[in-house]
Amino acid sequence: MQHVEISTTRANPLVDPVLQVWGWEIPVYLFLGGLVAGLLALSGFYLLRSRTASERGAWPQAPMLGVVLLTLGMGALFLDLDHPWYVWRVYLTFEPASPMSWGSWILILVYPALFAAALLHPPERVPFGAGLLAVIRRGSEWMWARPRLVQAIALSNLVGGIALGLYTGILLGTMVARPLWNSAILGPLFLFSGLSSAAALMHVLTLVRTHGLVDSTYADLLLHGLFQLLKPPGRDPSTAGEAMVRADAAFLSVEGALIALFVIGLAASTEVQQQALQLLLTGAYAPVFWCLILGTGILVPLVLQSLELAGRIRHTVVPALLVIAGAFLLRWVLVQAGQVSSWT
Amino acid sequence: MNAPFYKFDVFGDTAALGVAFAIGLGMGWFLERAGFGSATKLAKQFYFRDLAVLKVMFTAIVTAMVGLFLAAQLGWVDLSLMYLQPTVLWANVVGGLLLGVGFIIGGLCPGTSVVSVATGRIDAFLFVMGVLASQFLVGEAWPLFAGISEAGEMGQITLPGLLGVPYGLVVLAVVLMAAGAFVAAEWAEVRFGGVDRAAQPLLGAGWRARNAPRVLLASLAGLALLGMAGGDPYRGPRVVIDERELALLIQKEADHVTVDDLATWIVEGRMEVRLIDLRHPAAYAAGTIPGAENVPLADLPAAEIEPGERVVLFSQGQTHAAQAWMLLRARGMRNTYSLLGGMDEWNDRILFPELPAEPPPDQAAEVERRRALALRFGGSPRVEAAAGAPVAVPLPAAMSPPAGVAPPAAPIPTAAPVKKKKKREGC
Incomplete structure (x- = not known):
């Protein structure tokens, strides 16, 4: 007979706060949520500010991409739930005092804003049939004929994006049991990290488009359709890319400053918070924090992008990919290190 | 304070990773600025058309060697604590040849391939993926290669120890070898690469620019000679029992x-x-x-x-x-x-x-x-x-x-x- 020995002493993750309750799902959701927040805010901002049609259409794929990424992120969140099939109950009430309630409603309300923005930029071709395209076109024309509506959609994107970006950070900040997260800076930090990764993502897509892949006859039907979907109508992609690089650099600088404030805030707090901070500064997470989040995630891309803008080095996707990786690692490390930090 | 800092416990593992990161960034930066992120430039040296890689690498080796030699004799570095890669003769011969073949086919070596990826080159990305895939395969099939990896094991040896000659003499010989390689490389670039030295001076015009490499090599050789007076750079006596x-x-x-x-x-x-x-x-x-x-x-x-x-x-x-x-x-x-x-x-x-x-x-x-x-x-x-x-x-x-x-x-x-x-x- 096989003998199995099970030790249950404190093995329940809910007993000991040092044990990890959150696995990969939450950091992935926070990253994708931040990215979508950035996409929303950026496309809303450009829609609101733009005067000409070509300016409006600079990143038409951003809202549609946002829908896909947000759904992936919500999927990760769904997997993290203990009782996933009761998730609908969250939407039967609104609790102003509960950050989770705020978050759930923001997540669900962002969808119509994204869809409406996506509808404003109908693709030139869709993979499935021309009949569908005609319907989409008609809807789009109807909306463009009403400037107030377009303005409202743009505003809803901008506000929704900022709300979503702030929320991903505030979600962590409300968990008082984890001293590392006891900082109001996390909200703006995650918002600006989301903005910079969104700008980086749009930069990557702009560059991919300009590398001659778009109209390649070698590409198979699916790829061809995909790239047609991503192709912007008009507008010089190099200027669009450059605008993204500028935006990215600005967001990265703010993000760096916010990380500094986050560190200063915790360092000036109680002993418990200072100990939690040491996890990032000198502890087990220090190499990733210093090298991959601050180093290759913020400083290296900033230097590379300024060199690109100055025309000193070639324009490549590398800094943008580094920014995206750094944004992901920021969530990953903060969620993991936060769960290690405790009051004991 | 005394180098090597890590072995003297001046800083711990975490800081060591940070230092490695900084050194890696610096090295990558200078390799890229020297043009070594380009496979075409690297491949040209195998046709003797552009031997910049050889010249840069030799300069780096000679500079580091003379610097370490002198620093050890001044007591700044303890060579006894520095890690020497053990020599496994046949494994090194086979591995070196394989690396060389891969270098010629891919146009990149492992270090420069990462530099090349950082400049957004797709060929380099494929190269790095290939390197990682083959590392994985070798790891999985390790019992097949374990025999080769131990063939000709000689331990941690140095040329002065092996040849029984003074340290400084080997240092001087390597500096002179570098000087010879430079002269040969310059000649080959004119002969095979069609380089017009008169039209393209190495560092621009003027006496200083023309003679800078010579001055550098001469001073390195002079430093090596100076170091020879100091004798063996190792601290403790090395003995045979x-x-x-x-x-x-x-x-x-x-x-x-x-x-x-x-x-x-x-x-x-x-x-x-x-x-x-x-x-x-x-x-x-x-x-x-x-x-x-x-x-x-x-x-x-x-x-x-x-x-x-x-x-x-x-x-x-x-x-x-x-x-x-x-x-x-x-x-x-x-x-x-x-x-x-x-x-x-x-x-x-x-x-x-x-x-x-x-x-x-x-x-x-x-x-x-x-x-x-x-x-x-x-x-x-x-x-x-x-x-x-x-x-x-x-x-x-x-x-x-x-x-x-x-x-x-x-x-x-x-x-x-x-x-x-x-x-x-x-x-």
């Missing part, structure tokens, strides 16, 4: 003396040996064997010991004394011994021996002798009671009793009077 001789000595137990022998020598006034206590000064101050001098293990290499001098080394237990014995033997001190069992054995057998209360008549004389010996050295015998448990007797202060005996109630006196007392009692 006769393994078989030492192994035989250890097996014949000719490497140590016992505490009984030592006590007898002391009592009979036949102390013709130099007794060295290798322990920490604090332990020495708290009590030692009469007549011993204190030389902590780390100071042993600097201790002045005559080649023919008879030396008995002891530590608390046995290990450090045995290791110190090896060090002194390696230095050619032939009359060196360790004290078997060390201070622990001294306390157990000489100071606080466990003696039967009523010894059988044939052992009575021996027991009495041991009791006298213990009292002579300031200890006290533990008398076995009828039940078998030793009875603790009051101990003189400052003698640390062996485990199992109640510690003395008296406070531990300061070091100086203890030493005086011991000397008076012992010798």
